[in-house]
Amino acid sequence: MAKFLAILAFVVAISILGSQAEDCEQDLSSLVRECKQYVMFPANPKMPPSDGCxxxxxxxxxxxxxxxxxxxxxxxxxxxxxxxxxxxxxRPFSHGFKCGSYTVPAAK
Incomplete structure (x- = not known):
């Protein structure tokens, strides 16, 4: 049940983002199709992305x-x-880049 709720929340979130992001809507569709399993919560474990992603x-x-x-x-x-x-x-993000409310920290 928890997994279903997480997937439902992801679909709703993507719908919200998609309605706001017409200028990069195709990018969003491609990312959802190829990368969603690598970027959803929980934060760990982090899995290396596929070649398609x-x-x-x-x-x-x-x-x-x-x-x-x-x-x-x-x-x-x-x-x-x-x-x-x-x-x-x-294609790393530079230190200080903001994505949503997240600010990319300095490299370790």
Whole structure:
């Protein structure tokens, strides 16, 4: 039941984001299709993304998508995992970049 509720919340969050992000809607659809299993809560464990997910990450308009991330979306999508996936896909976010309310910390 908890897994069903998490998936339902993710679909609702993506619907909200999709309605606000017409300028990067295709990017969003591709990310949902290829990457959702790598960015949903819980924050751990972090799994290396698939080649298909990385292919999408290499092409999307990250600033557009991150500007559309709301508190509702952050309840379902772990932005820390989004940053991890981007890094693993060789498209790291720079220190201080904001995605929703999350600010990318300095590299460790």
């Amino acid at each position: 990385c292919g999408v990450v290499q092409k999307v308009n990250i600033p557009c998508l991150c500007a559309k991330v709301t508190k509702e979306i952050e309840k379902v999508v772990c932005v820390e995992k989004v940053v991890y996936v981007a890094d693993k896909c060789k």
